[in-house]
Amino acid sequence: ITGPLSPDQVYSEGQPYSFFLTKVHGIESQYNQVSVMDIKDILSPIMGTLQASCQFNYMFEIPWLIKQYPEQFRSKPLLLVHGFTAGNKTALEIEATKYSNIKFCQARLEMIYGTHHTKMMILLYEEGMRVVIHTSNLVEKDWYQKTQGMWISPLFPKLKKEENKSNYSRGDSPTNFKKDLLDYIGSYKAYQLKDWQQHIADHDMSSAKVIIIGSSPGRHMGENKHKFGHMRLRKVLNTHGPQKDFVKSWPVIGQYSSIGSLGATKDVWLATEFLQSLATVEGSSCVPLASIDLKLIFPTKDNVRCSLEGYPAGASIPYSINVAKKQTYLHSYFHHWISKGRGRSRAMPHIKSYCRPSPSSQEVAWFLVTSANLSKAAWGALEKKGSQLMIRSYELGVLFLPKFFGSKKSIPVSSDINDTDKLLLPYDLPLKPYQKEDRPWIWDIAYKELPDCNGNMWCPS
Numbered sequence: 253i254t255g256p257l258s259p260d261q262v263y264s265e266g267q268p269y270s271f272f273l274t275k276v277h278g279i280e281s282q283y284n285q286v287s288v289m290d291i292k293d294i295l296s297p298i299m300g301t302l303q304a305s306c307q308f309n310y311m312f313e314i315p316w317l318i319k320q321y322p323e324q325f326r327s328k329p330l331l332l333v334h335g336f337t338a339g340n341k342t343a344l345e346i347e348a349t350k351y352s353n354i355k356f357c358q359a360r361l362e363m364i365y366g367t368h369h370t371k372m373m374i375l376l377y378e379e380g381m382r383v384v385i386h387t388s389n390l391v392e393k394d395w396y397q398k399t400q401g402m403w404i405s406p407l408f409p410k411l412k413k414e415e416n417k418s419n420y421s422r423g424d425s426p427t428n429f430k431k432d433l434l435d436y437i438g439s440y441k442a443y444q445l446k447d448w449q450q451h452i453a454d455h456d457m458s459s460a461k462v463i464i465i466g467s468s469p470g471r472h473m474g475e476n477k478h479k480f481g482h483m484r485l486r487k488v489l490n491t492h493g494p495q496k497d498f499v500k501s502w503p504v505i506g507q508y509s510s511i512g513s514l515g516a517t518k519d520v521w522l523a524t525e526f527l528q529s530l531a532t533v534e535g536s537s538c539v540p541l542a543s544i545d546l547k548l549i550f551p552t553k554d555n556v557r558c559s560l561e562g563y564p565a566g567a568s569i570p571y572s573i574n575v576a577k578k579q580t581y582l583h584s585y586f587h588h589w590i591s592k593g594r595g596r597s598r599a600m601p602h603i604k605s606y607c608r609p610s611p612s613s614q615e616v617a618w619f620l621v622t623s624a625n626l627s628k629a630a631w632g633a634l635e636k637k638g639s640q641l642m643i644r645s646y647e648l649g650v651l652f653l654p655k656f657f658g659s660k661k662s663i664p665v666s667s668d669i670n671d672t673d674k675l676l677l678p679y680d681l682p683l684k685p686y687q688k689e690d691r692p693w694i695w696d697i698a699y700k701e702l703p704d705c706n707g708n709m710w711c712p713s
């Protein structure tokens with residue numbers, strides 16, 4: 253049994269994928285070592301000497317957040333990028349009053365029902381810059397007993413002075429990470445982000461191996477139709493995806509912590525437009541969809557009841573009865589949340605991830621970790637005979653493709669923490685389908701038959 257490794261050691265052991273889960277309190281320590289980082293590890297001085305940071309997120313507890321930074325970094329400039337308006341915006345600004353180093357950028361949300369879901373840290377150091385794209389709100393409960401995911405970038409060195417900094421493409425990676433990140437941030441059209449766009453332009457990001465998959469609110473048409481959302485994923489898989497014959501019988505897995513209104517039948521969006529993108533293979537995205545097995549992972553009410561947090565875990569799994577009752581066809585796609593390999597079967601998922609595993613579960617053709625739940629608001633819905641993609645929310649994720657990790661065909665995966673040379677998945681494969689008596693967690697109905705692990709029932713008002 254290895255003793256606690258320092259953050260930089262955990263980080264380097266997690267290469268080349270650099271995909272980490274957050275620390276879960278209350279499980280055996282062995283499950284909090286390999287490929288696990290806590291927020292204090294990410295912000296540790298061992299990872300870099302912080303000069304300033306920018307936190308994109310949905311929920312913030314500012315006093316708690318400041319305490320996650322090491323003492324010597326707590327007064328460094330901090331920009332919070334949020335989607336709040338009116339009272340919520342005022343409340344956030346009041347919470348920050350005593351912190352003179354905190355500034356705000358309110359992301360414009362012109363599409364009704366849109367939210368700023370994106371979770372990203374941009375950390376500017378004396379030694380360079382680091383980007384973290386993840387799934388946790390900046391509130392204590394999101395970092396306590398949930399399964400959350402993070403991609404942590406390498407330390408990106410500052411570009412030398414002489415090269416002209418004007419063209420953004422310098423210091424980019426084979427995956428166009430820098431350009432795509434700048435395009436994403438540019439979509440906010442916010443003057444408060446200008447300095448951070450320049451910081452990104454000033455750094456050498458050639459070591460980034462992942463592909464940015466973002467969503468930005470709006471109606472995207474023409475050459476912008478494939479810039480964001482599921483059409484972005486479709487375009488990327490069409491260009492860099494698996495070969496048709498190689499993945500013919502491979503299923504697609506979606507895993508998330510909330511579900512939107514997807515339509516009265518599977519053919520409205522889920523098993524047509526959305527699956528078409530997830531199932532896209534190199535050179536063609538027209539794959540007979542009936543042949544593709546879509547598997548969805550979503551916690552059952554018993555998964556939540558028996559979780560470390562008990563029913564209160566369900567307060568972060570907002571699937572409402574009014575939406576669920578209109579789409580019972582989803583039940584045939586559902587699978588349990590089981591994560592024995594990572595010691596997280598009782599740490600409810602707030603991570604969102606998608607992948608295309610082999611039938612043997614030994615490898616994936618690709619893996620995506622993102623803020624995007626299973627919703628049209630996050631991924632977009634085609635309109636006007638497919639000529640434009642309407643997206644309501646900001647989302648951000650990173651896609652792992654074999655070709656950028658030195659493999660032609662696939663990425664070896666495992667959920668066994670001893671397989672340190674593989675991409676460690678957040679859940680167990682193969683998946684366990686819902687049985688007849690299983691019910692998805694629904695957050696706005698009462699559960700009074702069986703108490704949770706703390707002896708409490710669930711009686712939402």
Ligand SMILES: CC(C)c1cccc2c(O)c(C(=O)O)cnc12
Pocket residue numbers: 310368369387388389567568569570
């Ligand atoms: C339905 C809304 C208000 C909601 C409830 C509970 C948890 C939420 C959450 O975790 C996110 C997020 O992480 O972006 C976003 N909305 C969440």
